[in-house]
Amino acid sequence: MNPQALRQRFAGQVHLPGEPGYDENRRSLNPAVDARPAVIVEAANTTDVRTALVTSRALDVPFSVQATGHGTHTANDGGILVRTGGLATALVDPDRRIARVGAGTRWGAVLAAAAPFGLAPLSGSSPDVGVTGYTLGGGVGWLGRRHGFAADSVVRAEVVTADGRTVTASADRNPDLFWALRGGGGNFGVVTALEFRLYPVARVFAGAAYFAADNAAETLAWYRDWAATAPDELSTAALLRRMPDSPEVPEAVRGRRVVMIKAMYAGDADQARCLLRPLWNAAGPVLHDDMRTMRYADAAMGGTPARYLDLFPTLPDPVLRVLAGAHEDGLASTVEIRHWGGAMAAPGADAGPVGHRDMPFSVIVDASVPALTSALRPYGSGASFLNFLADPGRTASAYTPANLRRLRSVKAAYDPDNVFRTGHNITPDVHPAARLAAR
Numbered sequence: 001m002n003p004q005a006l007r008q009r010f011a012g013q014v015h016l017p018g019e020p021g022y023d024e025n026r027r028s029l030n031p032a033v034d035a036r037p038a039v040i041v042e043a044a045n046t047t048d049v050r051t052a053l054v055t056s057r058a059l060d061v062p063f064s065v066q067a068t069g070h071g072t073h074t075a076n077d078g079g080i081l082v083r084t085g086g087l088a089t090a091l092v093d094p095d096r097r098i099a100r101v102g103a104g105t106r107w108g109a110v111l112a113a114a115a116p117f118g119l120a121p122l123s124g125s126s127p128d129v130g131v132t133g134y135t136l137g138g139g140v141g142w143l144g145r146r147h148g149f150a151a152d153s154v155v156r157a158e159v160v161t162a163d164g165r166t167v168t169a170s171a172d173r174n175p176d177l178f179w180a181l182r183g184g185g186g187n188f189g190v191v192t193a194l195e196f197r198l199y200p201v202a203r204v205f206a207g208a209a210y211f212a213a214d215n216a217a218e219t220l221a222w223y224r225d226w227a228a229t230a231p232d233e234l235s236t237a238a239l240l241r242r243m244p245d246s247p248e249v250p251e252a253v254r255g256r257r258v259v260m261i262k263a264m265y266a267g268d269a270d271q272a273r274c275l276l277r278p279l280w281n282a283a284g285p286v287l288h289d290d291m292r293t294m295r296y297a298d299a300a301m302g303g304t305p306a307r308y309l310d311l312f313p314t315l316p317d318p319v320l321r322v323l324a325g326a327h328e329d330g331l332a333s334t335v336e337i338r339h340w341g342g343a344m345a346a347p348g349a350d351a352g353p354v355g356h357r358d359m360p361f362s363v364i365v366d367a368s369v370p371a372l373t374s375a376l377r378p379y380g381s382g383a384s385f386l387n388f389l390a391d392p393g394r395t396a397s398a399y400t401p402a403n404l405r406r407l408r409s410v411k412a413a414y415d416p417d418n419v420f421r422t423g424h425n426i427t428p429d430v431h432p433a434a435r436l437a438a439r
Contacts, residue, residue: 009051012044012086025083028072030390035072037064037081044086046158046166046192049103053190054164056080057419064422065190067104067130073392074422084132087192092117097198098155103191105131111297118202120296122150124387125303132191137386137424138183138354138398142264142301143201145232145342149354151182152347153197159189162415166192171350180410182352185386185395187407187426188414205272206264206299207291210250211283213257216240216324217317220337222282223261224315227360232342234275237262239304240327240335252288257327259283262301269293304336307368309388310380311359322375323363332367353403356383364388386424395424405429 007014015022016039025040038061041052049065056063062079066072087102090109094117099110108127114120124134124141139150147153156170159177167189169178180188211219223238230236238261245255261279265272272291280286312319315337323335341360359381365372386398396404404426411418412428 006039006055009055010041010044010048012042012048015040015042026081028066028069030069030072033072033075035075035077035081037062037076038078039080040083041080042083042086043103046087046160049082049084049190049192050160050164050166052080052082053160053162053419057162057164062422063419065103065186067133068106068128072423073390076422082190084192092119092198094119097200098195099198100193100195101131102193103132107131107134114198115202115295115297117198118200119198120201121196121198122147122153124150125301127300132194133186134387135194135196136181136183136185136191140340140344140385140387142204142206142235142299143199143266143296144344145230145235145340146266147199148343148347149183149357150196151352151354154178154182154194154352155197156195157181157191158193159191161189162417162419176410177414179350179352180407180414183354183386183399184352184407184410184426185424187411187420187424189420201266201296203293204264204266204296204299205269205291205293206301207289208260208262209276209280209283209286209291210243210253210288211259211261211285212287213240213259213324213327215284216257216259216327217320219259219283220315220320220324221317223279223337224320224361226279226282227339230275230339233266234272235264235339237336237338239337240324240332242327242330242333250288250290256287258287263291264299264301266296304334304364305366306364306388306390308363308365308373308376309384310363310376311356311383311385312361312363312380313359314379315361315363316379319363319376319379322372323365326365326367326369326372331369331372332365334364334366336362336364338362338364353399353407354385355399355403356381356385359383362388389424392424395426398424 043049064076065082067084084104088104089102090113091100092113107123110121135150243253326332345357408429
């Protein structure tokens, strides 16, 4: 296709290989993905998205969408890549407690728009993450135990489907598509606008406390047992960390191995301290404590890079000893145990396909250690939340078998040719009746 004719199809900028802006726009945040698309379109509107999709189908080349690049795990080589950063709007209706965002919106914009009304979205650990990809993947955040997965709060989506239509998905319009979008990732269309509920959370008590790691396994056991008593308003994680020996790290923990307890409480600071006190007493003297009351919009809690990840139904002592040993031996600089459950494990009857809601713990290690993986395998579930997965080969592990079957049927109805196949792909059910059954 003639480059000039191609450009005339779009309101947004078009970048071809070798041109200024091409390398900048093709990159994701995953250094392992070195995509070389034939065309990059910076969408200026929904029409640009639809045109790019129709063009990719006519040329029979791969099609993919990228907002911030946090969820990009598969390279688009030789195809059309749509960048949605130009579709970055965040509108808040404080009376209905609803936010409406464009496809390229980041959580920081929603936090800023909602905070003046004392409202909060179910955002993740970083304000720089894109709202749409995070939410379609389920969305696990620090208010999840109180209010559920971000996907559970979606009320409406505007979607460009594989056949080029623009449709609305909600509880009463295309309900099968609406179900699949809320946890099924980007398999069913390009979501150009999303509406979701906000919650009355203006301020939280949040931060971290640090303890010596001399008895790490015992401290983790205390954490495991204590977590079973935590109310839904309190979300926590226990980390084994090797702190950097650098000036920006508090002197009390600089260069040390520590047990770090991260917590966020959607309530009063005194009540939070009361709830956390038994754990603090068990962990030993506090080396450093930066817990404080703050706006929810300012509570960026950070995350751990996942080289090993699994969900655990329980955390028996052998698991904790293996994790503590790997950290003490220097095989991993960070080990994180996160406590889930609460509202995440109690979905409504119309909830989407987010899987493994009954798993109370996740374990993340920032290093790939075969011996550690082998030692933990008998105790883990082998499952994951979709947002946590970096390996597209493990997509099925994010769903229950029943939900995966239903997702494949919906895929057959809305994308039978598997146009939306980059990333965490769910293949369509090839059975001819699947298309009708899903609709």
